[in-house]
Amino acid sequence: MREKTTTFVLLGVLAAGGPMTGYDLRGWINGAIGHFWSESFGQIYPELKRLTAEGLISAAAAADGRKPYRITPAGRTALTAWLERQPQAETVRSELLLKLYFGRFLGTETARDLLTGARDRAGDRIAELETAATDLRRGETRGEELLFSLLVTDRGIAAARAERDWAARALKAVDALEDGGPDAALASLR
């Protein structure tokens, strides 16, 4: 069986946040690392079952409806081994860029809509992540945990800023295209 990342996200969150249920795991993932990772129940529950069978996690007695899991020593070993491997090159897939690339089949109007949408979403994202960073600094998390949380948040902010600024530039080029044609637009990119 090939290694799927879901395995290690679950192990990592259980290591970082202590024992929790499948439902809790989903909430944790959505909240703390939601801006660069996601998992659905359809993956979480079957995977928890499998990890239990493999001995990497163990389930406490299901008291009420809840069934909290904790990471085992074997699970920690597996997590550490995964963490130490260089990540695979990431495959980017952007529907926005695809549409913009086919921009010559689009009216100027539509291209503009595409780009203002992207710029605004990036702006919202920046605000959101900056708030998250402030909250983190003010919160009770300390030491290395805080440091690494801030580092990944910063990466999100940096990426969103680059996106917003690029969209603004591209928007100017589209304006120039409308006013002065392709050559004017190309000149505006310099």
Add this chain to the structure above:
Amino acid sequence: MREKTTTFVLLGVLAAGGPMTGYDLRGWINGAIGHFWSESFGQIYPELKRLTAEGLISAAAAADGRKPYRITPAGRTALTAWLERQPQAETVRSELLLKLYFGRFLGTETARDLLTGARDRAGDRIAELETAATDLRRGETRGEELLFSLLVTDRGIAAARAERDWAARALKAVDALEDGGPDAALASLR
């Protein structure tokens, strides 16, 4: 049947590049838009069959082993309709950020390796895309086609620069962590 993006990539490339075979399509996608999209043969060939059945593309007589497809008027209509819809919010999934987030279970050494790897890959990417941009400007592509090609390349460069600069900053924070502990590292992030 839900709309899969593969459909429209194929339609778009046929509209942009003229009639071509499944093999050509793959090459075109890898080359021109490979930095933000990819398709495998396993998706391309079945999809070409389906699109033919739907009347969105048509196959010329298979002369030698080749079977070139062209987009039909119905295909152009479908493409335009898709282009005009705002793209779905993109789901980012970064294994690197995941590993870094769990950085407190990592040695400083490993965190550094992760980040130098990311920084160097981003650097390579910048060089590659800058070359691509230069080649585009020097090539025979003109007008809107050139403009939109450059716009999407620029977005790749902007994203890669943001990544490289962030990784360099994060690396300094990890150095500070080793020298002066978490508080020194946090201070270095200001």
Add this chain to the structure above:
DNA sequence: GCCCCCATGTAAAATGTTACATGATTAG
């Protein structure tokens, strides 16, 4: 009483990659 949140799980469908099978043509 009803709606929302908590909580677990399964099933089906969609999407995507990798491996395999086959054969022609071309460059060294």
Add this chain to the structure above:
DNA sequence: CTAATCATGTAACATTTTACATGGGGGC
């Protein structure tokens, strides 16, 4: 002759999302 590239396609597998089914508890 041999390796690479061109070319088509299928099958198996892996991954991921969405929809469904079920039920408890708390607030209004």
